[in-house]
Amino acid sequence: MATEDELKNMSPEQVAELQKENCIFCHISEHKVPAKIVHEDDSSIAVLDINPATRGHVLILPKKHYQVMPQVPDREIGHLFKVAKSVAHALLKSLGVQGATVFVANGALAGQKAPHFMLHVIPRVDKDKIPLSLPKKSISPKELQMIRERLAPRIKHHLGYEIRSAGKAEAVKEKKAVDVPKKDGDILDKVSGMFK
Amino acid sequence: MTACKNCELLKKEELIIFEDEQVAAILSDTPATVAHVIILPKQHYTILEQAPDEIVEKLGIVANKISTAIFESLNIGGTVVMIQNGTVAGQDVPHLSVHVFPRTENDELSLGWDTQKVSDDELSMLASQISKAVLPVGTVPVQQTVQKEVPADQIDGDDEDNYLIRQLERRP
Ligand SMILES: [Zn+2]
Ligand SMILES: [Zn+2]
Numbered sequence: 511m512a513t514e515d516e517l518k519n520m521s522p523e524q525v526a527e528l529q530k531e532n533c534i535f536c537h538i539s540e541h542k543v544p545a546k547i548v549h550e551d552d553s554s555i556a557v558l559d560i561n562p563a564t565r566g567h568v569l570i571l572p573k574k575h576y577q578v579m580p581q582v583p584d585r586e587i588g589h590l591f592k593v594a595k596s597v598a599h600a601l602l603k604s605l606g607v608q609g610a611t612v613f614v615a616n617g618a619l620a621g622q623k624a625p626h627f628m629l630h631v632i633p634r635v636d637k638d639k640i641p642l643s644l645p646k647k648s649i650s651p652k653e654l655q656m657i658r659e660r661l662a663p664r665i666k667h668h669l670g671y672e673i674r675s676a677g678k679a680e681a682v683k684e685k686k687a688v689d690v691p692k693k694d695g696d697i698l699d700k701v702s703g704m705f706k
Numbered sequence: 707m708t709a710c711k712n713c714e715l716l717k718k719e720e721l722i723i724f725e726d727e728q729v730a731a732i733l734s735d736t737p738a739t740v741a742h743v744i745i746l747p748k749q750h751y752t753i754l755e756q757a758p759d760e761i762v763e764k765l766g767i768v769a770n771k772i773s774t775a776i777f778e779s780l781n782i783g784g785t786v787v788m789i790q791n792g793t794v795a796g797q798d799v800p801h802l803s804v805h806v807f808p809r810t811e812n813d814e815l816s817l818g819w820d821t822q823k824v825s826d827d828e829l830s831m832l833a834s835q836i837s838k839a840v841l842p843v844g845t846v847p848v849q850q851t852v853q854k855e856v857p858a859d860q861i862d863g864d865d866e867d868n869y870l871i872r873q874l875e876r877r878p
Binding site: 546547548549551557558560561562563564565566568579582587588589590591592593594595596599600602603604605607608609610611612613616617618619620621622632634636638640641642644645646647648649651653654657658660661662664665667668669 | 720723724731733734735736737738739740741743754755757759762763764765766767768769770771772773774775776778782783784785786788789790791792793794795796797807809810811815816818819820821822824828829830832833835836837838840841842843844846
């Protein structure tokens with residue numbers, strides 16, 4: 511491990527290299543560490559979680575090292591979701607389960623345990639007592655309006671969506687899977703800071 | 707008699723915060739946490755395996771961007787992106803959706819799981835079973851039929867009796 515002083519003097523490329531060297535999931539992607547692989551292609555690998563929520567719990571990883579989801583380019587996130595569809599389908603067929611939870615914990619506070627972005631696919635059966643249900647809380651129209659006002663400018667920034675002042679939705683021309691590897695310094699610092 | 711709740715949501719313009727031809731993002735009016743966004747394909751697919759790849763891909767991209775937007779505009783510690791695929795996974799509306807919601811320190815959600823001990827032998831056996839069933843991306847057969855919207859007169863009773871939900875509980 512590098513000392514703090516050494517880290518300060520490193521280029522971003524060197525820091526990235528160091529993160530990879532210390533990342534067990536990068537080692538798994540490169541077959542340097544054995545894992546129970548259930549799927550692999552050019553950009554992704556899916557392995558069994560060795561500390562599963564239940565038998566057949568799968569982790570889908572991009573082979574490239576991304577700490578958090580905002581760093582993952584569109585093409586790759588799209589691909590990982592398609593792999594999740596394949597895996598969910600495979601769990602139903604091979605294990606005879608009745609459903610699956612696809613889960614991403616983004617940020618340590620959301621339950622992300624390792625600094626390598628991943629999707630969990632967890633096989634589910636009736637009354638399995640895995641606590642992944644969502645409460646339904648109430649919210650006032652005024653609060654919803656406040657949230658909309660906060661979110662709208664950022665959503666417009668990322669997805670090019672225009673919200674008319676009347677509150678009427680206006681569809682925009684479809685943006686087909688454009689790669690926008692935007693440097694979101696703020697969020698990344700905030701989120702990745704949690705792993706330091 | 708109730709129509710599909712998510713098809714109904716797609717008509718609530720006051721809740722829509724993003725849409726294109728294929729998908730829409732909607733502010734949940736029954737949120738798990740404040741600023742809970744539900745991303746829906748506009749076409750009515752019950753579960754993930756029914757949605758064509760281009761829709762699945764789009765849902766992932768939009769979920770990532772909405773999650774990022776939530777990060778940037780609210781003072782929160784993280785986000786969860788989640789698909790409840792099947793009633794046993796907590797899916798309560800028979801229309802595929804991706805949930806994106808922020809996590810904060812005091813949100814009182816209990817999301818997570820206890821881990822189980824599974825022996826190395828059993829893991830190997832499971833991996834061999836599952837890997838044989840994983841189809842390459844682009845080759846998962848589309849499940850069941852797909853409807854633009856489920857008319858009210860095709861769904862009877864409450865969610866428990868809903869034929870689409872029952873259809874989710876595909877048993878081997
Ligand atoms: Zn890594
Ligand atoms: Zn519907």
